[in-house]
Amino acid sequence: MIVLGIETSCDETSVGIVCDGKELLACVTASSMEIHAKYGGVIPEIAAREHIQAMTPTLEEALKQAKLDWQDINAIAVTYGAGLGGSLLIGVLTARTLAIIKQKPLYGINHVEGHVYANFLTSTSLSGYKLPTKQPEFPLLALIVSGGHTQLVLFQDHFNYKLLGQTHDDAIGEAFDKVAKIIGLPYPGGPSIAKVASSGNGKSFNLPKSRMQNRYDFSFSGLKTAVLRATQQLVGVDHTFPSYRLAERLNASQKADIAASFQHIAIETVVDKTLDAFNTFGPKSVVIAGGVASSSELRRQLSERLPIEIEYTDPKLCTDNGAMIATLGCYKIMKHQPEAPPYTLEIEPGLSM
Ligand code: KG4
Ligand code: ZN
Numbered sequence: 001m002i003v004l005g006i007e008t009s010c011d012e013t014s015v016g017i018v019c020d021g022k023e024l025l026a027c028v029t030a031s032s033m034e035i036h037a038k039y040g041g042v043i044p045e046i047a048a049r050e051h052i053q054a055m056t057p058t059l060e061e062a063l064k065q066a067k068l069d070w071q072d073i074n075a076i077a078v079t080y081g082a083g084l085g086g087s088l089l090i091g092v093l094t095a096r097t098l099a100i101i102k103q104k105p106l107y108g109i110n111h112v113e114g115h116v117y118a119n120f121l122t123s124t125s126l127s128g129y130k131l132p133t134k135q136p137e138f139p140l141l142a143l144i145v146s147g148g149h150t151q152l153v154l155f156q157d158h159f160n161y162k163l164l165g166q167t168h169d170d171a172i173g174e175a176f177d178k179v180a181k182i183i184g185l186p187y188p189g190g191p192s193i194a195k196v197a198s199s200g201n202g203k204s205f206n207l208p209k210s211r212m213q214n215r216y217d218f219s220f221s222g223l224k225t226a227v228l229r230a231t232q233q234l235v236g237v238d239h240t241f242p243s244y245r246l247a248e249r250l251n252a253s254q255k256a257d258i259a260a261s262f263q264h265i266a267i268e269t270v271v272d273k274t275l276d277a278f279n280t281f282g283p284k285s286v287v288i289a290g291g292v293a294s295s296s297e298l299r300r301q302l303s304e305r306l307p308i309e310i311e312y313t314d315p316k317l318c319t320d321n322g323a324m325i326a327t328l329g330c331y332k333i334m335k336h337q338p339e340a341p342p343y344t345l346e347i348e349p350g351l352s353m
Helices: 034-039 044-066 085-101 111-120 172-182 189-197 223-237 254-283 296-305 321-335
Strands: 004-006 012-019 023-031 075-081 106-110 138-146 152-159 160-166 286-289
Touching: 004 044, 004 085, 004 111, 004 321, 012 044, 012 321, 023 044, 023 321, 034 044, 044 085, 075 085, 075 111, 075 321, 085 106, 106 111, 106 321, 111 138, 111 152, 111 286, 111 321, 138 254, 152 254, 160 254, 172 189, 172 223, 172 254, 189 254, 189 296, 223 254, 254 296, 286 296
Parallel strands: 004 075, 075 106, 138 286
Antiparallel strands: 004 012, 012 023, 138 152, 152 160
16 A cells, blocks of 8 residues: 655655555655755745746656656645644645545545654665664554654554653754854754764763653753853853854854754753653653754664664654655554545644654
8 A cells, every 4th residue: 555645844845656555665854944044044935936836846846756657646645733733734635636536545644643653664675775784663652752742652553652741842853953043053953963073072071961750851952041141151251241242153063062062962851761761661662853953972872871772763764754754644544543624634743643
């Protein structure tokens, strides 16, 4: 069974095609990231406009990559939340229209749940992907770390999961993006912090870890403020100094040390909690999902501390993509989940797990 997945929740227009929930047949992504980088973050109106322009060519390119026609596609899956309203609307309206015209069943996908399913892809004939050799097993502990979410979720089975904890304020990816802005690194902050952190000393600043009432909950706004204060102190100004002018007073080695210290503590925080949940619930598998799951520091710390072996998926499948949406779509069919109504499926920008 072959599912085509459409993802437009933020700034990536992506179409993936997946067979039986494990074989990647195509994944084509057009990103408007470069335009947003100029503004230091995603501008929703621009993202929506770019989706309109990219949607049709991305769909055509994905079918071409999979060497398939519409008649080979068994169903369409689409992200209907969470995300930016204008962006979600383009994907959902496209999917609804295609479902009606091509007469395919339609499945609405929760974007965050979709991220987890990137880990179920284990084979492909496409070049440039390094996939795990086997699928994760249940019970499955998932650490979801993206620009919009930071959650620990325990899956007993497909579509049977419990949210153990989540962030009370910023998502970890958002913290990477904000810290990058403070020290003058380009958006998105995750990759640019990782790059300069490699030459910095991760122990040069003493940054705090938040303590939460629910031990699986997260908070990153205090850490971000601590980085701001440490930077102000380093360059000898107080909190009244405009923060957008701090970066010009930092030299490359100071930026590297701040980046490395922040990255180390932010990643250690999520690894601490993942390990804690692992020890409490004893899952058979652990997966990481979302944009921050492409962090090599996260992979390094987690592999070092987890007592079980963990296979990571290709970083290209960690950031937003249509393949993860198509994969979850396959399981919706295989596990007899309800179809979405093609004439009325609505977006849900605030959808949670
Ligand atoms: O999942 P995603 O593509 O979009 C959302 O659903 O939010 O995640 C994007 C986030 C951004 O905040 C970006 O800074 C972060 O993922 N990110 C990283 C890395 N690559 C992307 N964070 C840390 N290290 C990375 N290597
Ligand atoms: Zn995402």
